[in-house]
Amino acid sequence: MTQVYRGIPQRFRWESWKVAFNFEHYHATLNAKYEEFSATENEYTAIIQVDVPRTFPELKVFDKEAQEQLSRILTAYVNYAPQVGYCQGMNFVAGLLLLVSGFNEVETFLGFVGMMNEFKLAQFYQPSFPLVQKNILAFESIYKVRQPLLHSHFVKEDVSVAVFLNQWFLTVFVVSLPLRMVVTLWDYILYNGIDSILPISLGLLNLLEPHLIKLKFENILAFLKDIKAADSKDDIRVGRAIVNQAHRISLDYENISQLIQSQTPTNYTLPKITFNRPRHASKDSEAFSVITKDFVALEKDTN
Numbered sequence: 212m213t214q215v216y217r218g219i220p221q222r223f224r225w226e227s228w229k230v231a232f233n234f235e236h237y238h239a240t241l242n243a244k245y246e247e248f249s250a251t252e253n254e255y256t257a258i259i260q261v262d263v264p265r266t267f268p269e270l271k272v273f274d275k276e277a278q279e280q281l282s283r284i285l286t287a288y289v290n291y292a293p294q295v296g297y298c299q300g301m302n303f304v305a306g307l308l309l310l311v312s313g314f315n316e317v318e319t320f321l322g323f324v325g326m327m328n329e330f331k332l333a334q335f336y337q338p339s340f341p342l343v344q345k346n347i348l349a350f351e352s353i354y355k356v357r358q359p360l361l362h363s364h365f366v367k368e369d370v371s372v373a374v375f376l377n378q379w380f381l382t383v384f385v386v387s388l389p390l391r392m393v394v395t396l397w398d399y400i401l402y403n404g405i406d407s408i409l410p411i412s413l414g415l416l417n418l419l420e421p422h423l424i425k426l427k428f429e430n431i432l433a434f435l436k437d438i439k440a441a442d443s444k445d446d447i448r449v450g451r452a453i454v455n456q457a458h459r460i461s462l463d464y465e466n467i468s469q470l471i472q473s474q475t476p477t478n479y480t481l482p483k484i485t486f487n488r489p490r491h492a493s494k495d496s497e498a499f500s501v502i503t504k505d506f507v508a509l510e511k512d513t514n
Contacts, residue, residue, distance in 0.1 A: 219398045225312050231401040232325025234318075241291065241324060245317050248287035255297035259285045262299060266306045272314075273306070280316045281306055287320050292327070298336035300381030307385050311394060330405040335381060344476030346409055347376050352474075353464065354413055361420045368428040375435035379412055387438050395450030399457065406468045407457060414456025418449075 219227050263282045267273040284305050289297050304326070309319045327333040334342040351372060355362040365372065378386055383400070384393050400407050416423075419438075423431055461467060 221394075224394065224398070225318075228308075228311065228397075228401055229318070229322060229325075231329070232322045233329050234321055234325055237321040237324050237328075241321060242317065244291075245287055245320055248290040249283035249320070251286070251290050253286065253289050253293070255289050256286060258299075259289075259297055259302070262302045266302045267310075270310075273310070277309065277314060280314060280319075281309055284309065284316060284320045284323060288323060288327070291324060292333065295327070295333045295336060298381070301336065303382040303385040304332070307383075307390070307393065307397075310390070326401075330401070332383075332405055335405075339476070340377075340381075341476045342471075343377060343380050345471050345474040346380055346412075347373050348474035348476070349409055349467075349471045350376060350412060352470070353409075353460075354416060357413065357460075358417060358420055361416070361424060364424050365431070368426075368431060370428060370431050374432055376412060378436050380408060383408065384411075387436055389438075389446045391446035392450040392453075395447050396453060399454045403461075404468075406471055407461065409467055409471060410457035410460040410464070411453060413460050414453045417456055418453060 259282055263278050263285070266278070266281060281302065285297060285302060288301070288305070289295075305319065305323045308322050308326070309316070312319045312322065331342075354372070364370075375387075384396055388396070396411055399411065419435070423434070426434065464470060
């Protein structure tokens with residue numbers, strides 16, 4: 212458990228994740244069907260072809276061959292689960308799995324299926340996004356109590372948390388945070404279940420509050436939707452701080468899952484995901500420096 216909080220070593224990460232995905236079950240039942248699933252076009256093929264090139268354009272390793280792999284993985288998933296289909300955001304989740312697996316295409320597909328099924332991530336992408344809405348409503352009910360100053364500031368600036376939470380949830384943070392930080396958060400999520408995405412989001416917002424309280428409407432949304440930066444040695448350390456915050460929040464709210472499920476979603480269209488600039492952009496580096504600067508104080512508070 213301690214290792215999960217600190218982050219799983221990269222050389223062991225994929226094998227650890229495979230256990231969480233119930234990989235052997237899906238290998239036994241789906242491995243032989245992958246070639247057929249991945250080669251059969253479907254109603255989402257055109258959309259997938261548009262989204263895939265916009266997945267990790269800043270990463271040299273995510274080249275044309277990797278994009279073709281991701282396209283086949285997403286195509287295969289749609290043919291495996293036509294009732295779920297394809298939704299923007301899945302490309303980032305499957306794309307990160309492809310990276311962590313070392314570009315093992317078939318294993319990534321099986322891991323993606325496992326993540327969608329075992330962790331019920333597929334429910335995030337259902338029509339009207341009911342589970343996303345429930346998480347957003349639960350988030351609002353907690354953060355306005357835990358962070359009243361920030362809540363008041365957001366109200367004053369007319370900031371809806373749904374705008375950035377939609378992106379955080381549908382991509383499981385992949386679009387918005389540095390990748391080395393994201394995999395540290397995923398270590399925690401895959402150990403504790405998908406509902407832990409809520410305390411992680413609350414922990415992240417708590418970390419960012421000193422900076423957010425100084426910003427106006429447009430800058431708040433721009434920052435929260437794009438907290439990426441070039442690789443930094445502090446990415447993992449900040450990820451651990453967020454995990455520590457999430458764990459403390461989970462202890463304060465022992466029935467997080469019940470709180471989420473008790474929410475009543477409405478039928479409305481959530482904001483679309485924004486495809487941001489590559490992680491090496493100067494704005495991203497400046498934004499990320501704020502997190503690392505505030506981390507020192509937070510680390511003392513969480514230890």
